[in-house]
Amino acid sequence: MKPTQTLLIIGATSDIAVSAAHQFASNGYNLQLAARNKDDLDSMITDLKIRHRVNVSAFQLDILDYESFEQFIDSLTPLPDAILCAVGLLGDQEHAQKDIIESAKIMRTNFEGPSLFLNEIANKLEERGTGTIIGISSVAGERGRSSNYIYGSGKAGFTAFLSGLRNRLSKSGINVTTVIPGYVDTRMTQGLNLPLLLTSSPKVLAYKIYRKMGQSVIYCSRRWYVIMLLIKLIPESIFKKLNI
Amino acid sequence: MKNLSGWGRFPVFSVNETSPSSKSELISLLKERNTKYIARGNGRSYGDSSINQSLTITMTKLNRFIDWNENSGELVAESGVLLSDVIKTFLPLGWFPYVTPGTKFVTLGGAIASDVHGKNHHLEGSFGNYVNWIEIIDETNQVLRCSKTKNTELFNWTIGGMGLTGIITKCCIRLRKVETGWINQRTIVNNNLRETLNSFDDNHDSLYSVAWIDCLSKGKNFGRSLLFTGEHTTLNEVDFTNIYPKARTRMFSLLFDLPSFLLNNFTVAIFNYLYFLKNSRKLNQLVDWDKYFYPLDSIRNWNKLYGRKGFFQFQCILPIDKSYIGFQEILKKVQKDSSGSFLAVLKKFGPGNGNLSFPRPGYTLALDFKATYKNISLARNITDIVKNYNGAIYLAKDALMNEEDFASFINNDLKEKLKLISNKYCSSEQSKRINL
Numbered sequence: 001m002k003p004t005q006t007l008l009i010i011g012a013t014s015d016i017a018v019s020a021a022h023q024f025a026s027n028g029y030n031l032q033l034a035a036r037n038k039d040d041l042d043s044m045i046t047d048l049k050i051r052h053r054v055n056v057s058a059f060q061l062d063i064l065d066y067e068s069f070e071q072f073i074d075s076l077t078p079l080p081d082a083i084l085c086a087v088g089l090l091g092d093q094e095h096a097q098k099d100i101i102e103s104a105k106i107m108r109t110n111f112e113g114p115s116l117f118l119n120e121i122a123n124k125l126e127e128r129g130t131g132t133i134i135g136i137s138s139v140a141g142e143r144g145r146s147s148n149y150i151y152g153s154g155k156a157g158f159t160a161f162l163s164g165l166r167n168r169l170s171k172s173g174i175n176v177t178t179v180i181p182g183y184v185d186t187r188m189t190q191g192l193n194l195p196l197l198l199t200s201s202p203k204v205l206a207y208k209i210y211r212k213m214g215q216s217v218i219y220c221s222r223r224w225y226v227i228m229l230l231i232k233l234i235p236e237s238i239f240k241k242l243n244i
Numbered sequence: 245m246k247n248l249s250g251w252g253r254f255p256v257f258s259v260n261e262t263s264p265s266s267k268s269e270l271i272s273l274l275k276e277r278n279t280k281y282i283a284r285g286n287g288r289s290y291g292d293s294s295i296n297q298s299l300t301i302t303m304t305k306l307n308r309f310i311d312w313n314e315n316s317g318e319l320v321a322e323s324g325v326l327l328s329d330v331i332k333t334f335l336p337l338g339w340f341p342y343v344t345p346g347t348k349f350v351t352l353g354g355a356i357a358s359d360v361h362g363k364n365h366h367l368e369g370s371f372g373n374y375v376n377w378i379e380i381i382d383e384t385n386q387v388l389r390c391s392k393t394k395n396t397e398l399f400n401w402t403i404g405g406m407g408l409t410g411i412i413t414k415c416c417i418r419l420r421k422v423e424t425g426w427i428n429q430r431t432i433v434n435n436n437l438r439e440t441l442n443s444f445d446d447n448h449d450s451l452y453s454v455a456w457i458d459c460l461s462k463g464k465n466f467g468r469s470l471l472f473t474g475e476h477t478t479l480n481e482v483d484f485t486n487i488y489p490k491a492r493t494r495m496f497s498l499l500f501d502l503p504s505f506l507l508n509n510f511t512v513a514i515f516n517y518l519y520f521l522k523n524s525r526k527l528n529q530l531v532d533w534d535k536y537f538y539p540l541d542s543i544r545n546w547n548k549l550y551g552r553k554g555f556f557q558f559q560c561i562l563p564i565d566k567s568y569i570g571f572q573e574i575l576k577k578v579q580k581d582s583s584g585s586f587l588a589v590l591k592k593f594g595p596g597n598g599n600l601s602f603p604r605p606g607y608t609l610a611l612d613f614k615a616t617y618k619n620i621s622l623a624r625n626i627t628d629i630v631k632n633y634n635g636a637i638y639l640a641k642d643a644l645m646n647e648e649d650f651a652s653f654i655n656n657d658l659k660e661k662l663k664l665i666s667n668k669y670c671s672s673e674q675s676k677r678i679n680l
Contacts, residue, residue, distance in 0.1 A: 046311070
């Protein structure tokens with residue numbers, strides 16, 4: 001039997017993170033959960049422990065407070081075998097494009113914070129020589145569109161970061177996986193009118209992440225892969241006139 | 245707005261639905277709402293009892309375990325936890341629900357609100373008998389805890405109260421210690437209705453008993469049935485390594501509605517014939533818990549069997565002394581007028597919990613009908629028979645009763661008491677329909 005593995009999840013209160021926590025715990029992983037407000041994790045942790053009988057610990061982490069990263073990473077015992085970054089902030093595009101503070105928060109939360117954090121912890125994994133980093137990006141990062149480019153550009157940056165990190169670490173045996181979900185039925189998308197055929201559940205996504213971790217890029221479904229491929233192929237002269 | 249129905253997919257309503265993911269979210273939602281509402285679990289009641297068009301609050305995201313006592317088998321959980329999750333988590337530790345309905349995909353809150361029963365009702369009562377306490381949100385959006393000793397009236401009316409006393413947010417239930425996940429099943433062949441009813445008494449000591457009844461056979465075979473009894477298998481009776489088998493993971497799924505003409509009296513008669521033949525050959529069997537308690541769960545959406553227009557279930561109870569004559573009348577009516585009832589299940593109940601809870605001493609019969617005009621009028625006729633024999637109809641299954649029907653099944657004192665204890669903001673399409 002494999003020795004018990006540990007997964008660190010940052011942004012652990014998100015619906016995708018909760019589903020992933022159950023998915024990994026049901027396969028014997030011990031969990032380290034980090035969230036901006038540690039107390040929010042209490043009920044989730046009790047539930048995980050009762051259901052899966054694994055070790056779960058909680059940590060406070062503000063993804064925008066990068067000065068705290070080093071201390072946080074040092075406090076992790078053991079250094080996790082895998083890291084899942086589920087941090088994300090959709091925000092309100094219309095509000096954000098008029099409000100520089102809001103835009104900055106969205107961009108920083110989706111790109112700067114997660115990237116700086118993963119870079120820090122990647123150095124530790126590299127020293128050790130094993131590990132898997134999984135970053136949840138978004139189809140919104142595949143091409144900027146008027147309806148969500150503040151969020152999308154943050155995710156685009158994050159996708160590029162993960163790609164570069166993967167390139168760098170492939171020599172040292174660290175896997176970096178970029179997850180590119182389409183619409184997922186979560187609190188983040190609550191109230192949005194999502195097309196049923198293109199929407200998946202956090203549970204299904206978590207299952208895919210678990211099964212395919214270690215691969216370079218995971219699309220949530222083939223449909224989304226095709227859609228984004230087509231969207232990327234549209235010439236800019238036409239694209240800029242589209243209302244999407 | 246979203247189209248919602250019960251498990252029978254009949255009737256369908258356009259509904260304002262919301263599903264909070266925490267208790268605090270739920271409470272702020274209740275503070276802001278300005279309409280009446282009803283809580284909904286996993287939507288496994290058959291009719292419209294978990295639907296309110298103006299606001300239906302789906303509780304399936306409040307699905308966390310809160311506390312577990314491995315010595316006493318007491319479990320505290322949010323009300324949206326599914327029974328299937330309880331089994332998945334605790335059967336490997338040697339625990340199983342005391343009472344389970346015919347599907348494991350019900351929430352704990354729903355099981356309490358319908359006070360569901362299982363095959364052991366004659367000996368052990370219904371789901372509510374194994375609830376230590378319930379946490380519920382009252383009219384003023386305060387969270388109250390009720391039990392047999394605290395807020396007793398509220399507790400007693402919430403069990404079987406169809407969600408009308410308020411939203412159940414948490415509960416503490418007791419589980420049963422079991423040595424294995426297997427059931428010793430015995431099959432008893434009964435050749436007519438009299439034998440069928442008697443066989444429940446002959447097998448009173450069996451923990452589980454339920455009869456599948458061939459409601460289409462006539463003449464000397466009228467009311468013939470197979471009584472399935474069951475006992476939890478003890479450890480020394482199993483000699484294999486798989487003591488706690490897992491739930492079937494590969495579930496068969498219907499991708500589309502079957503054409504409704506596939507189910508008619510002719511095809512059902514053939515099915516019944518084959519089913520009878522097959523099962524009367526293997527009289528003693530070791531069956532795993534999933535197959536024994538939840539045979540229909542293996543088809544994920546078996547409610548599509550009845551076609552696009554859906555179906556309804558009719559479940560009534562008749563007092564013991566009226567059962568023979570009453571069921572004779574009902575089955576004859578079904579044979580004459582129905583377009584096929586695929587499922588017909590008979591069970592003897594022991595003492596019940598009173599108030600709105602359905603189980604009470606007597607025999608209960610459950611029938612499935614395709615939702616056609618013909619079957620609906622048949623159901624009205626059977627309802628009259630049930631009235632004549634002082635029976636009652638199970639609210640968790642009902643989609644058709646009217647105000648007068650229901651009035652004849654409940655006495656006025658009870659109704660007045662319920663008015664006092666129920667939450668004035670809670671109502672369902674069913675409670676409006678029958679003026680509950």
